[in-house]
Amino acid sequence: xxxxxxxxxxxxxxxxxxxxxxxxxxxxxxxxxxxxxxxxxxxxxxxxxxxxxxxxxxxxxxxxxxxxxxxxxx
Amino acid sequence: xxxxxxxxxxxxxxxxxxxxxxxxxxxxxxxxxxxxxxxxxxxxxxxxxxxxxxxxxxxxxxxxxxxxxxxxxxxxxxxxxxxxxxxxxxxxxxxxxxxxxxxxxxxxxxxxxxxxxxxxxxxxxxxxxxxxxxxxxxxxxxxxxxxxxxxxxxxxxxxxxxxxxxxxxxxxxxxxxxxxxxxxxxxxxxxxxxxxxxxxxxxxxxxxxxxxxxxxxxxxxxxxxxxxxxxxxxxxxxxxxxxxxxxxxxxxxxxxxxxxxxxxxxxxxxxxxxxxxxxxxxxxxxxxxxxxxxxxxxxxxxxxxxxxxxxxxxxxxxxxxxxxxxxxxxxxxxxxxxxxxxxxxxxxxxxxxxxxxxxxxxxxxxxxxxxxxxxxxxxxxxxxxxxxxxxxxxxxxxxxxxxxxxxxxxxxxxxxxxxxxxxxxxxxxxxxxxxxxxxxxxxxxxx
Numbered sequence: 386x387x388x389x390x391x392x393x394x395x396x397x398x399x400x401x402x403x404x405x406x407x408x409x410x411x412x413x414x415x416x417x418x419x420x421x422x423x424x425x426x427x428x429x430x431x432x433x434x435x436x437x438x439x440x441x442x443x444x445x446x447x448x449x450x451x452x453x454x455x456x457x458x459x
Numbered sequence: 460x461x462x463x464x465x466x467x468x469x470x471x472x473x474x475x476x477x478x479x480x481x482x483x484x485x486x487x488x489x490x491x492x493x494x495x496x497x498x499x500x501x502x503x504x505x506x507x508x509x510x511x512x513x514x515x516x517x518x519x520x521x522x523x524x525x526x527x528x529x530x531x532x533x534x535x536x537x538x539x540x541x542x543x544x545x546x547x548x549x550x551x552x553x554x555x556x557x558x559x560x561x562x563x564x565x566x567x568x569x570x571x572x573x574x575x576x577x578x579x580x581x582x583x584x585x586x587x588x589x590x591x592x593x594x595x596x597x598x599x600x601x602x603x604x605x606x607x608x609x610x611x612x613x614x615x616x617x618x619x620x621x622x623x624x625x626x627x628x629x630x631x632x633x634x635x636x637x638x639x640x641x642x643x644x645x646x647x648x649x650x651x652x653x654x655x656x657x658x659x660x661x662x663x664x665x666x667x668x669x670x671x672x673x674x675x676x677x678x679x680x681x682x683x684x685x686x687x688x689x690x691x692x693x694x695x696x697x698x699x700x701x702x703x704x705x706x707x708x709x710x711x712x713x714x715x716x717x718x719x720x721x722x723x724x725x726x727x728x729x730x731x732x733x734x735x736x737x738x739x740x741x742x743x744x745x746x747x748x749x750x751x752x753x754x755x756x757x758x759x760x761x762x763x764x765x766x767x768x769x770x771x772x773x774x775x776x777x778x779x780x781x782x783x784x785x786x787x788x789x790x791x792x793x794x795x796x797x798x799x800x801x802x803x804x805x806x807x808x809x810x811x812x813x814x815x816x817x818x819x820x821x822x823x824x825x826x827x828x829x830x831x832x833x834x835x836x837x838x839x840x841x842x843x844x845x846x847x848x849x850x851x852x853x854x855x856x857x858x859x860x861x862x863x864x865x866x867x868x869x870x871x872x873x874x875x876x877x878x879x880x881x882x883x884x885x886x887x888x889x890x891x892x893x894x895x896x897x898x899x900x901x902x903x904x905x906x
Contacts, residue, residue: 395657396810396852416846420811 387455390428392436394421398447405448408439421448482721483697483705484681488574497616500577506622507581508687509588516589520546523589523683525691527703532557532676533751533779535767538683541673545590545663548671552592554625555648555667556583558599558677559632559639562749562779563801563895567707568677570719572599572606575681576613580627582680585687587625590673594625597677598644601631635900636750636805640853641674643807652905654807655853676779678707698724702766706777710735712784712891713742722765729761731782740786744869746892748778750798751858754791754869757784774865783892790885792873794892795866796821796828802859804899812847812856820844820863828886832878841867 392412401419411432414422428436428450440448482488487495487503495503510516524539545552556579560568572579583595597614599607607629614627630648632638638653645666647653666672675683682704686694695703702724708731711717715736722731728745732738742757753775755763763769770776785791799821806813823840826832844867847860867874876883 396812396850397655397657399811401811401815416811416816418811418815420815420850422846422850 388452389455390433390436391451391453392423392426392428393449393451394423395447395449398445400445400447402444404442404444405439408442409435411435413439483685484571484575484578484678484707485719485721494574495577497577497613497620500575501620504578504581504684504688506620507584507684509584509624516546516591519585519589519687522686522691526686526694527691528679528682528686528694529767530676531678531682531706531780533562533748533777535777538675538679541663541675542586542589545671545673548664550670552587552590553667553670553672554583554587554590554592554595555641555644555662555672555674556595556597556677556680557639557641557644557674558597559634559644560600560779561634561636561639562751562781563636564711564746564749564781564783564893565709565779567709567719567780569603569606571678571681571707572610576610577617578681578684579677580613580617580623582675582677582682582684583627584623584625585684586673586675586680590671592625592673594667595623595627596644596648596667597627597629598632598639598648599629600634600638602634607631633900633903633905635807635903635905636802637807637853637855638905640855642853644674645672654809654905655855657852699764699766701768702764706765706780708765708780708782710782710784711893712746712782713739713786713789714784715739724766725764725769727761728755728763728765728782731765732784738784738786740788742784743787743789744785744791746781746783746785746794747775749781750802751854751861752776752778752781753861753865754785754795755865756869785891788885789888789891790828790873790883791866791870792824792877792883793828793886794890795862795870796824797890797894798892799824799859799863801894802855802862806855807853807905808900810851810856812850816843816847816850817856817859820847820859824863824866827874827877831880834878837867837874837878 403415403419405413405421406415440450520542528538529535558568558572587595617623632647633653640655641662642656643653645662646656648667662672662674698704705721705723707721709719720734744757745755746752755773803818803821808814820843844860844863847856
């Protein structure tokens with residue numbers, strides 16, 4: 386079974402500190418108040434280490450990485 | 460608008476249930492002109508045909524499935540599928556009947572609870588039997604004290620008559636726009652605040668006391684109570700094969716007789732306006748779905764049938780059954796600005812987009828409506844509104860974003876007029892779309 390990683394955010398916990406946007410700018414953009422914008426939450430394998438670092442760095446533990454089954458045809 | 464009388468999808472439920480507009484839920488009202496008390500309700504329908512205890516209620520769920528009933532609270536999710544999911548989940552289920560009706564332009568749930576409370580309560584009891592629940596919670600807005608008292612009496616009457624094997628408990632919740640969201644109900648019933656929770660878990664997996672929880676709008680439950688009595692075939696005799704049944708709608712704005720009506724799904728928007736007595740002036744636009752709804756140009760959507768798939772082709776959805784008609788002398792931009800201001804004040808203030816993005820969008824929109832806007836402001840507004848969707852724990856920012864985006868699209872001429880600072884006749888007149896002056900969460904709290 387093939388798996389992939391998806392970024393998830395607890396929008397209520399998030400305080401817009403913006404570390405995710407710094408550490409994972411390839412996937413995470415920030416709005417004008419510092420809250421994350423994630424056009425595509427799928428984490429490519431080559432960015433997995435960066436994503437894990439961003440998750441660990443979130444000061445309010447709002448960012449998470451979910452391992453899910455890869456949908457067919459992707 | 461053209462008068463479009465579709466062939467009456469004749470409802471056969473004896474003489475009793477055939478009323479104006481093919482009414483079902485409100486048929487008692489049209490027959491007698493009075494709300495249905497328990498005696499009258501039982502004379503009309505008999506007691507709810509509950510399955511015998513201990514027997515699986517798969518037949519009941521199958522009937523709802525075959526009827527093709529969808530949720531009438533806004534999401535239009537297939538009710539049968541939801542019943543089955545909760546019935547099959549691990550643990551004893553809980554049922555919540557959602558009568559909060561926080562959509563300020565909607566009156567349909569209060570009207571139904573007022574005129575036919577026992578249909579709703581029958582539906583709640585039947586739904587509890589279907590999913591094997593041992594608790595039923597009816598959630599109402601704390602501010603509607605008469606409604607609460609009336610339903611309290613109705614529930615007590617039923618208790619004395621031994622109608623509901625599972626007790627029905629009434630709750631009065633804080634009445635803010637997002638308090639009717641299903642995770643808000645669960646949050647409050649679990650002792651928390653009536654504010655949305657992050658999902659997952661969704662309430663059908665883990666809701667009240669961590670148990671699988673069925674949450675249905677009160678109108679959905681009333682339809683269910685009739686489907687269980689008269690069968691899926693009867694239900695499908697109104698509406699369209701792909702959008703069966705009737706639905707309650709609140710029609711307001713520039714129509715002669717605004718109010719709550721029951722229409723077969725698939726009725727065209729023009730026919731809906733006719734149902735409310737026709738337009739009082741030429742119409743500029745229609746707001747379909749309520750405060751979270753979409754503006755549509757009146758001329759372009761006359762023949763659009765009122766169903767989820769048809770509305771989707773025009774970028775709209777049924778929402779909680781609200782249709783507001785904006786006359787040609789109204790200003791869609793100022794109407795939208797007032798609603799956005801209300802939505803910004805009513806948010807739960809939990810997530811970034813609602814704490815900062817939505818108030819900023821509302822502020823920009825107010826400048827567009829009443830200030831001295833320029834092209835830079837318009838560009839900023841478009842960008843900010845576009846960034847709201849999909850970035851909150853609930854769909855509050857998504858709804859506000861849709862309202863703002865469709866207003867900018869539909870009212871292009873008005874935007875141009877406002878940008879060039881020419882006089883807009885409608886911008887300074889009294890509001891047409893009702894926006895409540897309710898105390899915000901700041902004053903009333905969430906508990």
